[in-house]
Amino acid sequence: xxxxxxxxxxxxxxxxxxxxxxxxxxxxxxxxxxxxxxxxxxxxxxxxxxxxxxxxxxxxxxxxxxxxxxxxxxxxxxxxxxxxxxxxxxxxxxxxxxxxxxxxxxxxxxxxxxxxxxxxxxxxxxxxxxxxxxxxxxxxxxxxxxxxxxxxxxxxxxxxxxxxxxxxxxxxxxxxxxxxxxxxxxxxxxxxxxxxxxxxxxxxxxxxxxxxxxxxxxxxxxxxxxxxxxxxxxxxxxxxxxxxxxxxxxxxxxxxxxxxxxxxxxxxxxxxxxxxxxxxxxxxxxxxxxxxxxxxxx
Numbered sequence: 145x146x147x148x149x150x151x152x153x154x155x156x157x158x159x160x161x162x163x164x165x166x167x168x169x170x171x172x173x174x175x176x177x178x179x180x181x182x183x184x185x186x187x188x189x190x191x192x193x194x195x196x197x198x199x200x201x202x203x204x205x206x207x208x209x210x211x212x213x214x215x216x217x218x219x220x221x222x223x224x225x226x227x228x229x230x231x232x233x234x235x236x237x238x239x240x241x242x243x244x245x246x247x248x249x250x251x252x253x254x255x256x257x258x259x260x261x262x263x264x265x266x267x268x269x270x271x272x273x274x275x276x277x278x279x280x281x282x283x284x285x286x287x288x289x290x291x292x293x294x295x296x297x298x299x300x301x302x303x304x305x306x307x308x309x310x311x312x313x314x315x316x317x318x319x320x321x322x323x324x325x326x327x328x329x330x331x332x333x334x335x336x337x338x339x340x341x342x343x344x345x346x347x348x349x350x351x352x353x354x355x356x357x358x359x360x361x362x363x364x365x366x367x368x369x370x371x372x373x374x375x376x377x378x379x380x381x382x383x384x385x386x387x388x389x390x391x392x393x394x395x396x397x398x399x400x401x402x403x404x405x406x407x408x409x410x411x412x413x414x415x416x417x418x419x420x421x422x423x424x425x426x427x428x429x430x431x432x433x434x435x436x437x438x439x440x441x442x
Contacts, residue, residue, distance in 0.1 A: 159215070280397070301388040
């Protein structure tokens with residue numbers, strides 16, 4: 145696993161991303177900002193949020209790249225919003241769960257001050273997570289690009305018919321897949337929509353991309369795991385008029401059969417902060433009751 149050193153001693157700029165429309169998250173953000181300022185850290189409110197009292201509001205993602213640390217107070221959706229705001233800048237994120245499951249925001253908000261204190265002392269561990277990079281070549285010839293920490297989804301949305309997608313691995317035809325949609329997931333995203341659709345759980349350190357069909361038309365269509373050192377290419381078949389392209393839960397555009405989607409591992413990894421004793425399998429047990437045996441009534 146790659147390791148990246150925190151720069152909190154030389155760079156004392158910290159940004160906070162909080163769960164929108166949550167008075168509890170706003171209140172906690174204010175308390176945390178006050179605590180950090182007593183330690184002589186300069187605290188900022190991340191872009192696209194209401195300014196936290198006593199902090200400075202950042203205007204853009206270019207401002208975020210100057211931070212040494214981003215602290216997230218919310219759920220996994222808030223964490224993914226923070227990743228989008230960073231736009232590939234390799235600033236580590238420390239996440240506290242104020243949502244539901246909290247795979248990405250794995251730390252308890254009840255311990256927020258103690259955990260932040262350990263982070264400031266450089267007693268935490270930086271974990272690298274691979275990201276997905278996708279390029280869409282539109283029928284106009286224009287190319288647009290996106291990045292995802294969790295997943296890329298091609299789905300029929302409100303359209304009534306199933307979508308048929310041709311999948312290539314590098315230059316080899318994999319299959320024509322007819323389903324409600326396709327999930328292309330990183331190892332980090334394997335415990336999200338991919339898992340709900342019957343896909344496999346991947347350890348975060350695995351160098352792979354998993355493709356999982358959503359409600360496939362054929363029983364023989366199964367999830368596939370690919371090495372992440374080559375590209376995946378997807379294109380809607382001619383009999384599929386339109387589909388939605390969704391990146392980390394956000395719809396970004398509508399695809400036609402004349403558009404081509406290419407997905408690779410992004411050249412820049414994401415950095416998340418964890419406790420030194422962090423155990424991925426313990427997290428599975430805590431969040432998903434992984435390995436539990438259920439006893440049914442007689």
